[in-house]
Each structure stands twice: as C-alpha cells, then as structure tokens.
Amino acid sequence: MRCPFCASPDTQVKDSRVAEDGSYIKRRRFCVECGSRFTTFERVQLKDIMVKKSNGVVVPFEREKLLNSIKLACKKRPISDERIDKIVSSIQRQLETTGEGEVSSREIGSLAMEILSSLDIVAYIRFASVYYNFDTKEDFSKFIEKIKKEVLDEKESDEVLTKSYDKCSLDTDFSPTKKDELF
Numbered sequence: 541m542r543c544p545f546c547a548s549p550d551t552q553v554k555d556s557r558v559a560e561d562g563s564y565i566k567r568r569r570f571c572v573e574c575g576s577r578f579t580t581f582e583r584v585q586l587k588d589i590m591v592k593k594s595n596g597v598v599v600p601f602e603r604e605k606l607l608n609s610i611k612l613a614c615k616k617r618p619i620s621d622e623r624i625d626k627i628v629s630s631i632q633r634q635l636e637t638t639g640e641g642e643v644s645s646r647e648i649g650s651l652a653m654e655i656l657s658s659l660d661i662v663a664y665i666r667f668a669s670v671y672y673n674f675d676t677k678e679d680f681s682k683f684i685e686k687i688k689k690e691v692l693d694e695k696e697s698d699e700v701l702t703k704s705y706d707k708c709s710l711d712t713d714f715s716p717t718k719k720d721e722l723f
C-alpha cells in the first residue's frame with residue numbers, strides 16, 4: 541500500500557482489527573518515508589459494480605461517495621456512523637448480487653431511499669430532494685404530499701413534515717449537491 545501523503549511504497553501495518561460484526565478489517569498503517577499515519581479497510585467485494593449515470597456515462601461504483609451522500613443526508617440526525625456504514629454495505633451487497641455487472645444510478649437511488657424512508661424521515665427527504673432534483677417548490681410540495689401518504693401516520697405528519705421542510709430549505713450543506721454527485 542502506497543503512502544497517500546508522499547506516495548512512498550514503504551509503509552508498515554501497525555495494528556489490525558476485525559470489526560465487531562466481522563464485516564471488515566481495519567489496519568493502521570505507518571509510512572517509513574515521511575512518518576504519516578493512515579487507515580485502510582479491507583472488505584469483501586463480491587464483484588465489480590459499474591454504475592450507469594442518467595446521462596449514459598458508465599463509472600465504477602464508489603462506496604465512499606455513497607457513504608458521504610448518506611452521511612450528509614443523516615447529518616445531525618440520531619443515526620450513528622456505524623449504522624450508516626451498515627446501510628451502505630447492505631446497498632453494496634444488494635447491487636453485487638443483482639446478477640448484472642452494471643446497475644443504473646436509479647437503482648442505487650431507490651435502494652438508498654427505501655432504507656432511509658423507514659429509518660429517518662428528515663434524512664429521507666434530504667436525500668430524495670437532491671435525487672429527484674426538484675426544479676420548483678411546487679414539485680417539492682407534491683413530493684411531500686406523496687410521502688405523507690406513503691410513510692407517515694396522518695396525525696403526526698403535518699408537524700413533522702413542516703419541520704422537515706424548514707430543515708431542508710435551511711440546510712445549505714446538503715442542497716448544493718447535484719444528483720450525479722450522490723453516488
């Protein structure tokens with residue numbers, strides 16, 4: 541493993557730890573050349589996944605990218621990093637076992653939104669609002685109406701959604717992300 545700071549091939553493993561659920565091995569590494577420390581993760585990958593974007597371009601699936609998108613959507617929500625990591629692993633595993641070597645960005649988006657919708661409504665709305673790339677507030681309101689029927693109990697829905705909507709409109713951290721940057 542090359543050092544990410546100075547590109548020297550001379551790095552050493554200082555410590556290896558298997559995750560509690562055995563899903564990955566975390567290694568602390570040390571660069572002999574520049575003294576930097578960094579961490580690598582070893583995970584099972586059943587096969588390479590290629591993602592077909594909405595514009596037709598095909599790119600390799602990047603776990604980190606999806607992880608960061610979901611992390612952003614879950615920002616300040618009561619969802620641990622460990623949980624998010626498991627969500628991404630679950631999506632990745634489902635993509636690997638679909639049989640196709642190539643998946644559409646739509647499939648990844650659907651999987652992510654399916655999980656988020658049952659996990660946290662605010663995270664779901666944030667993710668979906670970028671994924672669907674609403675042009676107008678009206679489109680966004682239509683979407684809110686739709687999930688109101690799908691996801692929420694009528695009694696509490698109005699209050700929760702009004703809060704969520706305010707959060708989304710105020711959340712400048714997540715809003716500039718473009719759909720194609722999500723995963």
Ligand SMILES: [Zn+2]
Nearest residue numbers: 543546571574
């Ligand atoms: Zn180095």
